[in-house]
Amino acid sequence: MRRADSAGLHTATGAYALHALPDNERGSFERHLVDCGACAQEVRELQATAVRLGLAATVRPAPEVRNRVVERIRHIRQEPPPVAQYRTHRLRRLPRFVLAAAIAVGVAGGVAFWQYREAGDALAGAEHAQAGVAEVSRVLTASDATYTSGRTKDGARTTVVVSRERDQAVLLASGLPALPKGKVYQLWFDDAGTMRDAGLLDGDTRTHTVLMHGPARAASGIGITVEPSGGSAAPTSAPLMLMELPA
Amino acid sequence: MPVPRPARPIAAAAEHGPSADALLVQVARGDQDAFGELYDLVSGAVFGTIRGVLRDPAQSEEVMQEVMIQVWRTAPRFQADKGSGMNWVLTLAHRRAVDRVRSEQATVDRDHKAALLDSTPAYDHVTEQVEARLERQQVRRCLRFLTQLQREAVTLAYYRGLTYREVAELLGVPLGTVKTRLRDGLIRLRDCMGVEA
Numbered sequence: 503m504r505r506a507d508s509a510g511l512h513t514a515t516g517a518y519a520l521h522a523l524p525d526n527e528r529g530s531f532e533r534h535l536v537d538c539g540a541c542a543q544e545v546r547e548l549q550a551t552a553v554r555l556g557l558a559a560t561v562r563p564a565p566e567v568r569n570r571v572v573e574r575i576r577h578i579r580q581e582p583p584p585v586a587q588y589r590t591h592r593l594r595r596l597p598r599f600v601l602a603a604a605i606a607v608g609v610a611g612g613v614a615f616w617q618y619r620e621a622g623d624a625l626a627g628a629e630h631a632q633a634g635v636a637e638v639s640r641v642l643t644a645s646d647a648t649y650t651s652g653r654t655k656d657g658a659r660t661t662v663v664v665s666r667e668r669d670q671a672v673l674l675a676s677g678l679p680a681l682p683k684g685k686v687y688q689l690w691f692d693d694a695g696t697m698r699d700a701g702l703l704d705g706d707t708r709t710h711t712v713l714m715h716g717p718a719r720a721a722s723g724i725g726i727t728v729e730p731s732g733g734s735a736a737p738t739s740a741p742l743m744l745m746e747l748p749a
Numbered sequence: 750m751p752v753p754r755p756a757r758p759i760a761a762a763a764e765h766g767p768s769a770d771a772l773l774v775q776v777a778r779g780d781q782d783a784f785g786e787l788y789d790l791v792s793g794a795v796f797g798t799i800r801g802v803l804r805d806p807a808q809s810e811e812v813m814q815e816v817m818i819q820v821w822r823t824a825p826r827f828q829a830d831k832g833s834g835m836n837w838v839l840t841l842a843h844r845r846a847v848d849r850v851r852s853e854q855a856t857v858d859r860d861h862k863a864a865l866l867d868s869t870p871a872y873d874h875v876t877e878q879v880e881a882r883l884e885r886q887q888v889r890r891c892l893r894f895l896t897q898l899q900r901e902a903v904t905l906a907y908y909r910g911l912t913y914r915e916v917a918e919l920l921g922v923p924l925g926t927v928k929t930r931l932r933d934g935l936i937r938l939r940d941c942m943g944v945e946a
Contacts, residue, residue, distance in 0.1 A: 513925075516932030521847045522906035524914060540776040546832055546946040548932070551939040553839040555907050556798030558888035563796040567810050572785055574814070575821040582780060583825040 512541055519548035579695040582744050637713050641665045641672045654743040660726070664672055664718050664747055671718035671747075675703065675710045681728060688733045692723035692744065698722065704732050723747050769834030777824040784821055791835060795842045802846035802910040812849055816842045832946055843907070850910040884925070891941035899934030902927050 511534045517523045518531050535542050539546070637675075641647065644665035651661035658677040673689060681687065687703040701715035703726075714724070725741040727734075769790055775783035787870040789811045795816055820838055827837055892900055898920070917927040938944075 513928050515934050516935045517928050520906040520931060521844055522913045524912045547939055548935045549840055550836050551935050551944045552907055552945040553836045554888055554942055556839045557794045559797035559801045560793040561797040561800055562793050563813055567813055568788055569815050571817045578822060580825055581823050
């Protein structure tokens with residue numbers, strides 16, 4: 503059964519390389535690509551082949567286009583390079599009661615349930631912090647909650663859960679290295695390239711579950727920097743990690 | 750049928766590949782002059798790719814601008830180990846052109862499959878038109894080594910921006926067949942052109 507499914511997906515490499523998969527099928531194929539190295543290699547080769555079809559049709563654009571583009575990029579900020587790979591999990595289709603129930607009974611088994619488990623961990627962390635539990639859990643169980651998670655280079659795991667409807671975000675971090683005295687982790691919302699203060703991670707625990715300060719809806723990403731105690735008005739050091747939020 | 754392999758690598762890849770990569774590295778650091786050079790290097794292929802899909806010159810110029818601005822914005826995310834710079838830019842260009850075509854279909858005639866069929870010229874005509882425009886002999890030559898169905902499917906998908914489902918409907922062929930033909934057609938082209946990635 504599984505075999506047949508992945509064989510079916512595998513034949514989609516050509517359609518994928520040609521951008522000929524409808525949106526709903528593209529998502530599942532891209533998830534398949536993550537685990538199928540051979541497919542990813544074939545996609546790269548077939549994409550390079552498709553590109554040759556484009557190269558073959560070379561047409562010079564009007565010179566004014568160049569002037570317009572070159573003028574416009576002078577005012578456009580570039581995106582930061584990726585710090586680490588993050589995956590996004592959209593929970594929109596999960597009924598809220600399922601998630602709530604999963605947390606309540608502490609469901610812990612099965613690959614398909616890992617999101618629930620993570621939410622359960624998060625909730626446990628939140629209870630431990632004894633502050634903003636209700637607020638945090640409302641974001642975690644919001645019907646439009648999206649997860650973006652991954653690891654920073656030094657191995658800390660970070661997950662941000664955003665609810666656009668609630669206009670709030672929760673950051674979960676574990677394994678962040680302890681900081682020297684006088685330093686603190688500070689959170690930022692990325693407003694199209696401008697970093698906006700979103701609060702500090704206090705205490706010296708390695709695990710954090712915090713409601714980020716300020717509205718989350720408009721942010722295109724979040725970042726974490728190390729700042730002097732008390733925090734800064736703007737980042738004074740290179741970010742430990744930057745995560746793009748799903749649009 | 751044995752597929753002939755090229756005697757030498759195609760000039761385009763050799764000329765464009767490395768320098769687009771090198772320029773992208775500079776562009777990623779915010780170098781605007783390097784961006785100008787990159788533009789000069791890739792714009793013909795980018796515009797050709799977009800216009801192939803969109804047809805309309807004004808609309809193609811619009812998408813061209815969007816693509817080049819996206820290249821500027823996202824250059825820091827370009828990863829040379831995942832493929833050449835030229836491939837990255839052209840894949841992005843094709844994606845944007847296809848998105849534009851589909852969004853227009855969505856607003857105009859998503860509900861009217863018949864309209865899609867009507868507004869799309871007969872496929873043999875499409876193939877002919879595209880081939881007539883192809884400047885590079887090798888692509889034209891290699892396209893000839895595809896079966897008719899492979900060639901029709903690949904050209905409709907790439908040059909017209911159709912989904913494989915639309916291609917299947919247009920050609921009156923089962924979905925699975927079109928999917929397979931797109932794959933084995935591209936594989937045959939890859940082998941004929943000696944593409945590596």
